[in-house]
Amino acid sequence: MEIVKIEGLTFTYSGSDTPAISDINLSIEEGEFVLLLGPSGCGKSTLCRCLNGLIPHFYAGKMEGRVIVAGMDVSKTPTYVLSQHVGMVFQNPENQLFSLTVENDVAFALENLGIPRDEIRRRVDFALKAVGIEDLRKRSPFELSGGQQQKVAIASVLALMPKLMVLDEPTSSLDPASAKSIIETILKIRKELGTSIIVAEHRVELLADKVDRVIVMQKGRIIKDGRPREIFVSEEMVPYGIPVPKVVSMAKGVNKYFQVFNEIPLSSEEFEQDIRRFVHDKVR
Numbered sequence: 001m002e003i004v005k006i007e008g009l010t011f012t013y014s015g016s017d018t019p020a021i022s023d024i025n026l027s028i029e030e031g032e033f034v035l036l037l038g039p040s041g042c043g044k045s046t047l048c049r050c051l052n053g054l055i056p057h058f059y060a061g062k063m064e065g066r067v068i069v070a071g072m073d074v075s076k077t078p079t080y081v082l083s084q085h086v087g088m089v090f091q092n093p094e095n096q097l098f099s100l101t102v103e104n105d106v107a108f109a110l111e112n113l114g115i116p117r118d119e120i121r122r123r124v125d126f127a128l129k130a131v132g133i134e135d136l137r138k139r140s141p142f143e144l145s146g147g148q149q150q151k152v153a154i155a156s157v158l159a160l161m162p163k164l165m166v167l168d169e170p171t172s173s174l175d176p177a178s179a180k181s182i183i184e185t186i187l188k189i190r191k192e193l194g195t196s197i198i199v200a201e202h203r204v205e206l207l208a209d210k211v212d213r214v215i216v217m218q219k220g221r222i223i224k225d226g227r228p229r230e231i232f233v234s235e236e237m238v239p240y241g242i243p244v245p246k247v248v249s250m251a252k253g254v255n256k257y258f259q260v261f262n263e264i265p266l267s268s269e270e271f272e273q274d275i276r277r278f279v280h281d282k283v284r
């Protein structure tokens, strides 16, 4: 089943003459893991906002076309209903936190939905465990590191058990080690829960070989949609300044001198395996 179906979507913010996104047509299957790429200002955040109803419910502008998420027409569905199906995580975790303790923050949306106490407790435990922050539950979110705060934000969304999670540059305000930890958390959620995930993320190194699909945007349009290998290995994307995992260019460089890689690797693990195999065959 499709978790997202977008038809002819164009959105222009109030006060702007040009659409932020234009004629977007997109289907995403339930369980798919999608990486959204594109230069600053190309419309990634705008597209993400259309998936949980922030557009058109909170942002003023002109919307054309249709966005169906989990079978619901986003423009006709209240955001509190959508929030139970689509979880959204943003760039700056501190903007998403407001309670005195981590566990209250994670429980907040559930309480607002009138979910029974026992069920809330069960879901909060589940979400904190899934994200690996059970030890932080009594802490104040405001005394945590940026990476820990982002994990609280992810847990708050997970507690709603959404069918789709949309993460808009979740690591861009974090240091490299925290960013890595957040990406590992996303991979764990994907592996253990099979949640459909759309993530806009510039740090492609840890995701390139894990996602099912890469969507590339430019100037408000989708210009390429394909498997990671098609996007990262073909030279065609180079002029668009799409971030490519370092191992791809390294492997291409090596292959100019020795045919080490039959298929260009997307991760350092694949890279290492191929090098080992090559050396092993040579010394035999």
Ligand SMILES: Nc1ncnc2c1ncn2[C@@H]1O[C@H](COP(=O)(O)OP(=O)(O)OP(=O)(O)O)[C@@H](O)[C@H]1O
Residues within 6 Å of the ligand: 013, 014, 016, 020, 038, 039, 040, 041, 042, 043, 044, 045, 046, 047, 059
């Ligand atoms: N709230 C807003 N009001 C008016 N215009 C906006 C608003 N948010 C974004 N825009 C405009 O819409 C276009 C797309 O912006 P958007 O934030 O979706 O891009 P992005 O790909 O997420 O960029 P970045 O990588 O910098 O986050 C830009 O021209 C931007 O200036």
Ligand SMILES: [Mg+2]
Residues within 6 Å of the ligand: 044, 045, 046, 168, 169
């Ligand atoms: Mg953005």
